Amino acid sequence: MAQALTNPKDDFSGWYNEIVYRADLAGQSPVRGCIIVKPYGYEIWEGLKAALDKRFKATGHQNAYFPLFIPEDYLKREAQHVEGFSPELAVVTIGGGKELEERLIVRPTSETIIGEAFSEWIQSYRDLPLLINQWANVVRWEMRTRPFLRTMEFLWQEGHTAHATEADAEAETLQMLDVYADVVINEAAIPVIKGLKSDSERFAGALRTYTIEAMMGDKRALQSGTSHNLGQNFAKAFNIQYLDEGNQRQFCWTTSWGMSWRVIGGIIMTHGDEKGLRLPPRLAPIQVVIVPIYKTPEEQSAVMAAADRLKQALVGADIRVKLDAREETPGFKFNDWEMRGVPLRLEIGPRDVQNNTVVAARRDIPGREGKSFLSQDNIAAQVAALLTHLQANMLAQAAAFRDANIHDVRSYDELKQVIEAGGFARGWWKEDSEAEARIKAETQASHRCYPLEQPGGEGVNFLTGERADRVALFAKAY
């Protein structure tokens, strides 16, 4: 018997790394801080990408591509921006064997170079809004690597838009936050809380940063997407101006928003269990695996013929299916596909061929509970229905777990207890960067956001005793 997976309850990060490796999502790279994403992992990214891109297009955005290299002085034009990113920049100083006169930054994000382009593209209010997205890799020099969660180079998309008014920019920022929430909730089956970042957690150079926060299986928070209202900070730094209807020069209001392959890490840590990965059907590269079971050659040909018919029926219904014809025992295959997170397994053996049945085993419900007999007739409709239920159930499971681990706190002691036990602490909070820093230093918990959904009314700041008109979430985070 092969080595069992580390139990997430014993060693969550060890478990995480093992899944990444054993489910064949990614491999180690010869370069420190980078990973090699293998086909199975990349297909999950492609699914996320497709889900996002469809929604970007539906909301009027177009894709474009900007350079990997950014002149160093661009970064410096927005004071907070450069301050925020300086420590993690990769800088090219030599090119073509010669020291460069103008050093180049490997983009950590593209506000600056896109801002420069926008300043040329935008002349008139008729050019607005300008709605651009780019799919790209970015580099942020990291001391520590965790596959998909923190790597030196990572894949993401970054949207960049320019608007005539602050209200338009704010509407765009919130619209894209909704798009992110929609994708993560309905495609990745991860419940999220939409919220506003505190001053100290805000993006370098932004007026306001919005976030979607998810709770992982170890009760830590994962920021899964961010959307920034950049105000006129970058418009002023890069001279992004337009002539309004009254022939007056005006600065644009810009936004940016990004989501990375970090969401793959979120899927692993939200849904994975002691048997391995669990993928939501909508993003699973393989939604259904068919495992044939036989002893004799006669049985094999009968079973394989039936399995092939099942496969064709599913393919015809646009279900992503794999028939596992490898020379391994069924038991091995069961474990193997469970490790890889395939949502639904169909087992078909001689008895099923005889009875016109097939055994369906759901990845979201362990053991016999998750198994049922299906008729081979009309298999595609039955499987499609099961996958729909599975998707909904995974979201429900994750939401139940999260809701059970969010606790209201009225005092600092209560917050400490919640953080100690694991979970999100929710309490009345008046914006206070110093107090946040103190909490972080003492408990490792950071201000995650002011949820957009607020209880209303007023309360007393659990730390300082001041009056506060909104609640905030605190948690340990990735």
Added chain:
RNA sequence: CGGGGUGUGGCGCAGCUGGCAGCGCGCUUCGUUUGGGACGAAGAGGUCGCCGGUUCAAAUCCGGCCACCCCGACCA
């Protein structure tokens, strides 16, 4: 960048009181197996991280270098 650790077949490791480089998993072939991680037999695969030194002889002892991992400070 501070503290700790490890470098030996694809992966995980043993060997380290010098003496022909081993084990488990994986891989190849054949046979028996197959409804929850099968078994047997026969094979393939390694300049022991790099450079230098000691010695008749170095994976092993000594010196230097490099790389990676873990724990802390920073982060989509």
